[in-house]
Amino acid sequence: MNETEIQLQNIGGAYQHVISRASDLRLIEKLDPALWAAVSAPLSSFNCDARFLSCLDADGSGRINISDLMNAWKWQKASLADISVIDADGGLSAEMIAPASPDGQALIAAFEIFAAPGLEAVTVELPQVQDKIKELQCGKLSGDGIIVSDAVTQPGAQELVADVIRCSGGKINSKGQTGITLDQFNKFMSDADAYIDWIGKAENADFLPRGEKTAETYNKIKVIAAKIEEYFRYCKLIKADANNALRFTSNPEEMPPLDVSSPEAIDEYLAAAPLATPSATQEINLLKDINPAYAEAAAALAGVAKYKTLTLEKWEALKAEFAPYEQYLNSIPGSEVEKTGCARIREYLSGEAAGQLRELFDADGQLNGKLDKLFKLEKLLLFNRDMIRFTNNFVSFRELFTAGTQSMIQAGSLIMDGRHFNMVVYVDDQATHKKLVPNSNIYVMYLKISRVGEPKPLNLAAAVTSGSSRNIYVGKRGVFIDHTGRDWEAEITELILEPVSMREAFFLPVKKLGELITSRVNKFTESSSKSLTTNLDKQITATPAPPASPPASNFSTSALLLGGGVGVAALGSSFALIINSLKGVHIVKILISIAVLAFIVSLPLIITAAAKLRKRNLALFLESAGWAINFEMRLTRKMGKLFTRRPRFSGILEDVENSQKKGEKPVCFCRYLLYAAIIITLLTAIIVTVNVK
Secondary structure (H helix, E strand, C coil), X not given: CCCXXXXXXXXXXXXXXXXXXXXXXXXXXXXXXXXXXXXXXXXXXXXXXXXXXXXXXXXXXXXXXXXXXXXXXXXXXXXXXXXXXXXXXXXXXXXXXXXXXXXXXXXXXXHCCCCCCCCCCCEECHHHHHHHHHHHHCCCXXXXXXXXXXXXXXXXXXXXXXXXXXXXXXXXXXXXCEEEEHHHHHHHHXXXXXXXXXXXXXXXXXXXCCHHHHHHHHHHHHHHHHHHHHHHHHHHHHHHCHHHHHHHCCCHHXXXXXXXXXXXXXXXXXXXXXXXXXXXXXEEECCCCCCHHHHHHHHHXXXXXXXXXXXXXHHHHHHHHHHHHHHHHHCCCCHHXXXXXXXXXXXXXXXXXXXXXXXXXXXXXXXXXHHXXXXXXXXXXXXXXXXXXXXXXXXXXXXXXXXXXXXXCCCEEEEECCEEECCEEECCCHHHHHHHHHXXXXXXXXXXXXXXXXXXXXXXXXXXXXXXXXXXXXXXXXXXXXXXXXXXXXXXXXXXXCCCCHHHHHCXXXXXXXXXXXXXXXXXXXXXXXXXXXXXXXXXXCCCCCCCCCCCCCCCHHHHHHHHHHHHHHHHHHHHHHHHXXXXXXXXXXXXXXXXXXXXXXXXXXXXXXXXXXXXXXXXXXXXXXXXECCCXXXXXXXXXXXXXXXXXXHHHHHHHHHHHCXXXXXXXXXXXXXXXXXXXXXXXXXXXXXXX
């Protein structure tokens, strides 16, 4: 066959591209994505190598779509000198790499890491590359651009790492440790240098109006500055209108409520009260009649200001005196660095600690370059190993419909009720899945699975595609075997009820009738029991007064006996009338009438169930889990047995095969014979009824 021709095969009810070798992968570029089985799917839906999926999801969106797969394939194809090496399913050598490809030189350089002295060519396989990556990452440096304190040997450098983390927040590396990046380190050192320069500017007298006591004086002013500003605003208000002075006098009858037993409430009240009683003179005595909450701060201000009475003009002059110093303080660079302390900052700038960290960053950068080459080689080997299989679970669903194979789509196998349920998917959003999955007409079990050592339970959805749902109920337990072979405890949490098989649909009317009769009987029994209990309670609790004489009665004992006899006679006459009426009716007609009535009642239920079974759509089941699928996958009876099966003992199967060879009837023949007899009886009933009419 010509390698440029697309091979199509009917898979799951639709023609799909068969991908068996590397040349088939090349043809997906020509295949319209509308003819793909799927065009988008959540990353969590696939049960394959997590590293492969990570390489495939290059943009980190958490989903695989058309562009992800096409970009991955084009990169893989461009990186290989001959794509036929994909079919070999083996290692790679430098000669197999296309040197002109975008990452060709990096891939070729990766082989040098494994080359031994005197060996011209080396073939590398995936496990070797992954082991080498682990070996390089297990040291103190991880090659991720993050330096942790454990990688530092000099005590001063360890302190520097701790200070950079404190100022910048640090960054967590691939091992979960907090360290620093080169950008964070450089910013810290730059801020430290700027801070030392800023400290040097303080020697300029223009910034120090009180000399060495400037900082002390400024801090005492700063403590009470807000309340002084507030006081002078109130003074301006009174000067504008003397009536505003009434706002600061309290009427005992209008005072706001205050819990005088609470120290906190009193402190809050004093903190909100004015510094002193405002006046139109716009001055304040800092040592007299001051709000007790600020009396100490006011006295300190009077000491540094050198006067006890502060006017508005003096206050404005005091602010202007310290304005350059305040502007200088506001221009401080790297305020976080300031907490490190001037002495330690100078030590970092002139010591060896910073030099050692720079050497470590250089070494980590070299390791990063080596790991980057190995990661690219690992990616190519992963694609060579898994790309064909993945496309058979995305571009086509060939693996899904291959008997005896667990595809990448299936999460694992649920063992419950003596059966294997193999159409199981992980469900991230169960509410959305429940909203959409009824459109698939598939019976669905929602399960919660848990395992010792796992941080939290997981949610699954399992499709029941054949057999019966008779023994499936909420709370039923089973075991889930994931794709790695680990077993999980499983429990049904919810059910989406739909027909499972034609056999179940055929007996659905009988089941419904049985449920109806049972519910009616239970309801009648419950009602009768309740009525009887109520009457007995009334009889027991009632205490009527004893009659003085026997109560009058319209009926005597003989009358009761006579009435009872008449009743029995009436029933006997009625029964005789019914018997006489049926004498002329043949028993066959009675049975036919019953059969026709049952058939009329059963037919709509059977037709409805059969229609739902015919409309079962596996594509909608997957779409409810976040897939985007291009075609319908009608769940036929044969497909249903593929995804839900009941295993049999091999010895019994051999006995059945031997009995069939000898001409004996298998055991299951009786069951199908019974079905045929019921159907023939119903058809005969219809025909006879029509003829009688």
